[in-house]
Each structure stands twice: as structure tokens, then as C-alpha cells.
Amino acid sequence: MSTSEIDRQWTTRLRKRVEGKLPPEKMLPDTQPTYVASWIYVFGVATLSSLIVVIGTGCILALRGPYWWHGSAYGHFVNSLHLWSVELFFFTMVVHLWGKFFMAAWRGGRSLTWMTGCVTFFASIGAGFTGYVSQTNFDSQWISTQAKDGINSGGVGAYFNPLNLGQMLMWHIVLLPLAAVVLTGLHVLMVRVKGVVPPFDKDAEVGE
């Protein structure tokens, strides 16, 4: 097999592309620009950490099924951990989002990073909602029967029925977490490829 034939392979081309875009020193950096010395940057990593705790506690709840936590003190405690990790996740994500907005973090070819972050936010709202309607308690009864009107008004309720526990649970534990994790992964990779957006410079004449 000739060298040019190897170079044309999909695998070789992909590897070279990844090596070019994301060398090890970018993927796992050991230095950072000095302007990244601000408390606001904590909220990005805190969001990611909260997501890990949300998924971990959700996995423990999944082990025993959707009704377990109603009749077990341990199950109820795990549910409390899940709830509060979700609250922390949204809190840190919203602060992260506002921080990135005020930094205009889309500058310098980072608009896709901004957009994957937004879509992750939307997917997370869906994951939170499906979690609330899958609790199999009074809250889920009330929230699902109220939310159906908004969802039905847009014609979506015919395919995404908040009154169908089985469907909501599947969205909550499979589809939306998968979307959130994949999108978060892409978002983080984009941050690593492009780096953190530099501060505004009123004298700048040349871009990155």
C-alpha cells in the first residue's frame, strides 16, 4: 500500500485533522492566559461538575425504578441529592450563560460554541421538565396536566405527551441526558480548540 493511499484513508484524514485542531497541549493545557483570572470562569466547570453529580444520582435512582424513592428513606435521600444537584446545575449554568453573554464569548469564530451552549441549555430545560413529570407524585400530576395545554397548543403534544409516564421517563433518562452529554462534550471540545475568548481591546486592529 502506497503512502498516498494511506493518506487518503478516512481514518488517517480524521486523525490528522484532530491532531491539527486539538493537539494534546490544547486538550489538556497546563497554562492559561492571565485574563482567565476571574471568578466567573468557575461557573463553567461548576456546571460540568453539577452535570456529573446529576447523572450519578440519577443512575442510582434508575437502579430501583421510578417508584422506589417513595417508600425508602435511602431512596428519598438519593432523590434529594438528585434534586439539589439539578438546582445547582441550573444555577451555575445560568450564571455561566450570563457571564459568557457579557464577555461576548462568540467573538473570534466562537459562535458555534455559543450555540451548542444554548442548545444544551434548552435540552437541559427539557430534561428538568420530564424529570418533574416523571416523579410519580402530586407534583407530576399537577405539572403534567397544566403543561399539556402549552405543549398541545403548538401541536407538539400529539407526539410528546406529558401525561404518558412511560414516554416522559424515557425522554428523561435516555434521550435528553444523551443530548445534554453529547452537546456538553462538543461544547467543551470547541472551547479547547478555540480557547477562551480574549477581553475586548478598543485599540485592536487585528483579530485572532
Place this chain on the structure above:
Amino acid sequence: MSTKAFRPDVDAPKYKGGYSPYDILKEGTIAICVVLALTLVLAILFGSPDEHAITIKTWSNAAPIDFATTAASELDGSSVTGSYGAPYNTASSGQQMGPLQIEKWVGVRIPINTVNDFVVDPLKSLPNEPTLDQNLATWSAASAATRSAWLKNFTNAEPKMTFSAGNLVTTASAAGPVPVMIESLTKMAQSGALDQALVTGSGFYTTDFTKPLLFISDGAYLSDLASKQHLTGDQWGMMNETGSYPGQAWLWLYSFWYQIPPFNTSANADILILGIMAVLSLGLLFLPFIPGLRSVPRKTKVYRLIWREHYQNTEKV
């Protein structure tokens, strides 16, 4: 050779400053530990709410009159579900936003016939009820006009309706089989059999609670309980949860529109608010491409707080 002009809200300046040590793995590990510790503290201090789900059995025993009047409204199609429209039935054209009637265009995808699904079919499943069977046969044989007249007579007498020793007491005359049907359905509900009949109607294995939830939400019992728990639409609705918990606080903007005119009185509030939120969400998503909006961060100068140290150092130099 011409160079492209620098656009401050689109382009990022080339960074010429210094770098400092950064241990990404250490930072990540510390962050996970801190979040885990915070989660543990919050869970230990505050726990989580778990108000038991209500059943048709609890509803019909606690509020038999409400249950019976709701059942009658399912029979005459005047209940919320009976008159809903798509995706459940064709009783109404649903909500619309200008010329958009998306609900109607999508059509009936989760068919619900409140007469048969909520009343007649569950009653037919009761064994050894000769009187009821006879009344059900009378109901089936009657014309729509006759059924309507029976129901009108029954509902007119509802304000004086009572239950005595589990039996329905009504002053309604010429109501045909309706009093027997409603009494039998109430007794069935009070025994818990209606809960089962509504979920097992579509097979042995089921996780779909659409029918019992629609039936329960047609009555006043559920919303009365929700009102006591500050959960109704004018109390910031579904973003709240029972007890003093933050709930889905991230839905505040969605809930906000329901609190103000014209949405708090509009029959099309749901579709209008959905439309507003769709536009706002798209605006957020495509913000980097919207002139004017994407300049807000630069013009408000909040970034000077975020990068305070950086500007202090560079301006000193």
C-alpha cells in the same frame, strides 16, 4: 492587499499577554468535590418534597359531589377534555395565533371519547350488575337528543345533589339512566376499580396515564389542592412545586407571561406565550449574528468587571 476591518462584536483581538500555570485536572476534581459537598449539605438540610399522588379513589371519596358532576360533564361532553379539541377530539378548533391553528392542523392523535372512555366502557366492565346493564342498554339505544335531554335534567338538579350512605340522592326527574350510571361510576371510583379500568383499558402492561390524569384534571378537586400548594397558573403555575422548594425556577420567564395582560385573560395564551418563547429562544441562539443585540455586552461594559484585573494590569502598562 486590503485587510478586512476589525469588527469588535464579531472578531476577537489577538492576545499578546502572558500565561499563568493552570492544572485543569486538579481544578476539575476540586469542582466536583465542592459541588458534591454542596449537594450533600442541601439534601441533608432541605430534603425534597414528595406529596402523594391523588387517585380517582381518593378524589371520589373526599369529594363525591365534585366527582359525580365531573362524570356527568364527561357524559355530556362539556368537561375540559370533552370540549378540548386536538389532539384528543374534534370538539373545538383549539388555540390559534393569527392564522396559525397548529393544534387543529396536527389533528386527533390521542383519541379520547369522554363518554365511552371515562364512563360507559368502565361501567360495562363491572360484573353482575343487572340494573346497571339494563340502564346502559337504555343509554346505548337512546338518540343523541334524548341523551342530551336526560343530561340537561340531571345537571339542572346538580346543585341539590347529595350522597347518603354511599347512594346518590338527586331531585332530577326525567333523567333516564343517568342517575344510575353516575351513582355506579362513583361507587366504582370509590372502590378503586375505576383507577384500574382507566389504565388497563389499553392492555395489561401500560405506563400511559393520559386518561386518568385528564379525568382527574377535569374536576375541581385537583386544582383546589394545587391552589392550597400555590401551584395554580396565577401563582406562577408549573414552575413551582409543593412545599417551599425552588422548583423549576429556570422557567420563570415562561411563567411570567401568564401573570400579565393580555395573556392572563386570553383564550389563546398558551400558543401566544409559546410563540414568544420560541422567538426569544431563537434570538438567544442566533445572538452572535444579530447586529445591535450582539453589541450589548461591549456597550454595557460589564466585561470590565469580569476582566477587572486584566484591564488594571494592561492600563498600568
